[in-house]
Amino acid sequence: xxGDFMYGTPTTLLFGKGVIKHLPEVMAKxxxxxxxxxxxxxxxxxxxxxxxxxxxxxxxxxxxxGIEPNPKYDPSVITGAKLCKENAIDVILxxxxxxxxxxxxxxxxxxxxxxxxxxxxxxxxKAKAALPIVDIITLAATGSEYDCGCVISNTAINDKRxxxxxxxxxxxxxxxxxxxxxxxxxxxxxxxxxxxxHVLEQFFxxxxxxxxxxxxxxxxxxxxxxxxxxxxxxxxxxxxxxLMYVCSWGCNGILSNGAGYSGWPMHSIEHxxxxxxxxxxxxxxxxxxxxxxEEILSEKTLERFVTLGKGLFGFExxxxxxxxxxxxxxxxxxxxxxxxxxxxGTLGVKAEKIEExxxxxxxxxxxxxxxAYVPLDKAALIRILEKSM
Amino acid sequence: xxGDFMYGTPTTLLFGKGVIKHLPEVMAKxxxxxxxxxxxxxxxxxxxxxxxxxxxxxxxxxxxxGIEPNPKYDPSVITGAKLCKENAIDVILxxxxxxxxxxxxxxxxxxxxxxxxxxxxxxxxKAKAALPIVDIITLAATGSEYDCGCVISNTAINDKRxxxxxxxxxxxxxxxxxxxxxxxxxxxxxxxxxxxxHVLEQFFxxxxxxxxxxxxxxxxxxxxxxxxxxxxxxxxxxxxxxLMYVCSWGCNGILSNGAGYSGWPMHSIEHxxxxxxxxxxxxxxxxxxxxxxEEILSEKTLERFVTLGKGLFGFExxxxxxxxxxxxxxxxxxxxxxxxxxxxGTLGVKAEKIEExxxxxxxxxxxxxxxAYVPLDKAALIRILEKSM
Numbered sequence: 136x137x138g139d140f141m142y143g144t145p146t147t148l149l150f151g152k153g154v155i156k157h158l159p160e161v162m163a164k165x166x167x168x169x170x171x172x173x174x175x176x177x178x179x180x181x182x183x184x185x186x187x188x189x190x191x192x193x194x195x196x197x198x199x200x201g202i203e204p205n206p207k208y209d210p211s212v213i214t215g216a217k218l219c220k221e222n223a224i225d226v227i228l229x230x231x232x233x234x235x236x237x238x239x240x241x242x243x244x245x246x247x248x249x250x251x252x253x254x255x256x257x258x259x260x261k262a263k264a265a266l267p268i269v270d271i272i273t274l275a276a277t278g279s280e281y282d283c284g285c286v287i288s289n290t291a292i293n294d295k296r297x298x299x300x301x302x303x304x305x306x307x308x309x310x311x312x313x314x315x316x317x318x319x320x321x322x323x324x325x326x327x328x329x330x331x332x333h334v335l336e337q338f339f340x341x342x343x344x345x346x347x348x349x350x351x352x353x354x355x356x357x358x359x360x361x362x363x364x365x366x367x368x369x370x371x372x373x374x375x376x377x378l379m380y381v382c383s384w385g386c387n388g389i390l391s392n393g394a395g396y397s398g399w400p401m402h403s404i405e406h407x408x409x410x411x412x413x414x415x416x417x418x419x420x421x422x423x424x425x426x427x428x429e430e431i432l433s434e435k436t437l438e439r440f441v442t443l444g445k446g447l448f449g450f451e452x453x454x455x456x457x458x459x460x461x462x463x464x465x466x467x468x469x470x471x472x473x474x475x476x477x478x479x480g481t482l483g484v485k486a487e488k489i490e491e492x493x494x495x496x497x498x499x500x501x502x503x504x505x506x507a508y509v510p511l512d513k514a515a516l517i518r519i520l521e522k523s524m
Numbered sequence: 525x526x527g528d529f530m531y532g533t534p535t536t537l538l539f540g541k542g543v544i545k546h547l548p549e550v551m552a553k554x555x556x557x558x559x560x561x562x563x564x565x566x567x568x569x570x571x572x573x574x575x576x577x578x579x580x581x582x583x584x585x586x587x588x589x590g591i592e593p594n595p596k597y598d599p600s601v602i603t604g605a606k607l608c609k610e611n612a613i614d615v616i617l618x619x620x621x622x623x624x625x626x627x628x629x630x631x632x633x634x635x636x637x638x639x640x641x642x643x644x645x646x647x648x649x650k651a652k653a654a655l656p657i658v659d660i661i662t663l664a665a666t667g668s669e670y671d672c673g674c675v676i677s678n679t680a681i682n683d684k685r686x687x688x689x690x691x692x693x694x695x696x697x698x699x700x701x702x703x704x705x706x707x708x709x710x711x712x713x714x715x716x717x718x719x720x721x722h723v724l725e726q727f728f729x730x731x732x733x734x735x736x737x738x739x740x741x742x743x744x745x746x747x748x749x750x751x752x753x754x755x756x757x758x759x760x761x762x763x764x765x766x767l768m769y770v771c772s773w774g775c776n777g778i779l780s781n782g783a784g785y786s787g788w789p790m791h792s793i794e795h796x797x798x799x800x801x802x803x804x805x806x807x808x809x810x811x812x813x814x815x816x817x818e819e820i821l822s823e824k825t826l827e828r829f830v831t832l833g834k835g836l837f838g839f840e841x842x843x844x845x846x847x848x849x850x851x852x853x854x855x856x857x858x859x860x861x862x863x864x865x866x867x868x869g870t871l872g873v874k875a876e877k878i879e880e881x882x883x884x885x886x887x888x889x890x891x892x893x894x895x896a897y898v899p900l901d902k903a904a905l906i907r908i909l910e911k912s913m
Contacts (some may be wrong), residue, residue, distance in 0.1 A: 136761065136762035136765055136766065137539065137701070137765040137766050137768070137769040138540065138765075139539060139540025139541070139543070140537070140539050140540065141536065141537065141538050141539070142536065142537045142539070143533075143534070143535060143536030143537065144532075144533070145532070145534060146532060147530065147531065147532030148529070148530065148531045148532065148781075149530050150526065150528060150529050150530070150531070150781070150782065151527065151528025151529065152528070154528070312526075342762075344746070344762075344765075344766050344769075345742065345745060345746040345749055345750070345766065346742055346743060346746040346766055346769065346770050348742070349738060349739070349741065349742020349743075349745060349746065350738070350739050350742055352738065352742075353734065353735055353737070353738020353739055353741075353742060354735060354738070356734060356738060357733070357734040357735040357738065360734055361734070372525065373525035373731075373733075376525055376526040376527075376733075376782070377525065377526050377733050377734065377735055379526070380526040380733075380735065380781070380782060381735050392537075392539070392769070393539065393765070393769060
């Protein structure tokens with residue numbers, strides 16, 4: 136069944152080799168004053184930085200560089216918003232991966248707000264306006280290029296928040312698969328794990344439909360198949376292009392049209408992990424995934440596992456529970472195969488923080504709500520985290 | 525591989541039982557002067573007509589009723605455009621199926637054009653503006669509620685044209701599955717056949733990708749499964765909701781992102797059929813489909829049939845060609861099972877017009893172009909039409 140929904144995505148995707156050539160005509164729609172946001176040196180190594188300056192020679196560009204993974208409210212968002220206000224910025228051009236784009240979204244909202252920006256990000260105040268955002272994405276992972284959400288860390292208070300507002304959809308996303316040729320095996324694997332987890336968070340919800348199930352299974356199949364090709368052959372355009380496109384669907388809502396929202400529990404747990412230990416988001420998700428699946432396995436959820444087992448893996452099994460166990464094992468082995476160490480301890484997470492993190496998740500996220508697909512109380516969160524160590 | 529593409533759909537879908545209650549707030553975005561377009565009495569029988577007047581009591585409504593299936597340039601589009609100009613219409617509210625909405629799109633463009641409207645529809649002139657369109661869809665079929673195209677017949681010159689312009693995306697589409705409970709078995713079957721054909725037109729193209737193949741197979745599976753439920757049990761909400769949603773994806777471009785355009789040959793043929801004989805579009809398509817498949821079956825296309833055979837039907841076969849034959853047979857039998865007579869003669873098509881129609885298709889459509897997935901010359905068109913009789 137397709138349940139009630141409202142859906143619309145104003146973002147235009149420009150996809151393909153060399154699409155950057157259309158940048159001037161796109162930027163011209165918004166004005167001459169540009170805040171160019173990026174992270175470290177990779178956009179310079181890729182040549183995109185020089186290309187942007189060449190293409191935008193008639194624009195006035197102000198820069199915010201050094202945006203970090205797990206982007207921080209202080210200093211990045213605060214500094215970016217200040218630059219926008221001081222320079223009467225018309226449009227933000229984000230060049231980089233999901234972290235740069237997430238940070239740019241938060242800046243876009245805070246630049247149009249006169250109070251403390253964290254009030255917007257933490258959901259205390261609803262934004263009334265935001266600067267338009269154009270992005271050039273260089274990593275297949277978060278799907279930030281096709282959604283209206285961002286995740287921002289506030290290290291001062293050990294908080295990491297998912298912030299969504301329809302004002303934050305990018306106006307245009309430039310997606311050139313060649314930019315991802317040089318992404319390291321680690322980030323290729325973690326980005327794919329992130330995207331797979333986005334699909335799984337939405338697959339485990341109700342009501343389901345034949346159509347959405349098929350789309351989601353197709354997305355996971357494509358990600359699992361193409362990441363192996365891209366790891367073996369980093370410049371394989373077919374594999375990189377499909378990874379880039381499928382990743383973009385992760386959070387734009389299409390996958391859960393008609394299914395409603397019933398929580399993103401694995402993301403809630405991972406946000407605590409990377410708020411406390413600054414680990415790579417996709418790695419944290421991959422490690423949690425099979426442990427969360429074990430935790431929620433029950434009569435109620437069995438059908439979801441069976442649908443995945445048959446549709447995604449083509450498994451047969453003696454019982455529905457055996458099928459579910461095979462599915463969980465298959466995800467564990469897949470993540471291991473693409474190079475993710477399947478224990479949080481390896482990434483530096485300390486067991487003594489587990490209880491504190493569980494409290495933090497309960498206080499900041501909605502995993503324990505009645506309407507969650509499977510509500511997780513403190514004991515359940517601790518079990519998942521302990522098994523993940 | 526995902527080939528180059530540009531994609532964006534500005535339409536917002538409002539989906540679910542009772543969504544019509546949001547009509548006043550949506551319409552208020554565009555102005556007070558409304559052209560209400562509809563066909564015959566079904567919108568009155570469904571109670572939507574009265575509901576619209578109750579909800580829009582503060583608006584000024586001008587009506588264009590009697591819009592016919594295979595909507596006509598003369599009188600419907602011409603009359604509608606004239607009404608818009610005379611009444612300073614701000615927004616068109618289309619209530620009905622794809623024909624009413626297609627007609628409303630043509631009106632939206634012609635209302636803002638001072639020359640002969642057919643110049644826009646026939647592609648001679650590019651529209652510079654169009655009125656905004658809001659629709660309440662009452663039939664799961666064409667997907668017009670989520671695309672920027674329309675098909676308009678000009679009976680004076682035996683022509684039927686597909687007209688596309690991004691100005692013609694509906695701003696909002698109201699989709700209440702309960703409105704389709706009373707759709708007759710014939711129109712339920714033909715609407716579904718239309719939607720299946722939309723997917724097939726895009727499935728047979730290049731390059732393909734694991735992701736898109738999976739989405740398209742999922743769409744066809746959902747349509748084939750749910751139409752049988754809806755025919756047996758017309759008020760089954762789960763089945764009607766899934767049919768309505770999946771149909772909306774038919775022509776909005778998502779399904780062919782990265783695959784490029786390589787013609788819609790079955791639609792080209794069917795447009796001639798219904799221009800000459802005014803048959804039901806979906807029925808014509810269903811009849812042509814297996815005959816077109818037989819015509820294009822070759823080494824080059826075999827892989828597409830095998831992917832359908834395995835992924836959609838779970839078939840096994842002794843050879844790839846045997847698999848293709850099974851797939852073609854399965855579509856034929858499916859359409860027959862849902863009540864479509866699989867011979868054009870039964871619908872009143874006359875064999876003596878076949879050659880004239882083939883010439884018409886060649887003159888007006890792009891089936892014979894080199895870049896078509898499989899170019900069809902006059903002999904091929906005649907073979908397909910003769911076998912379809």
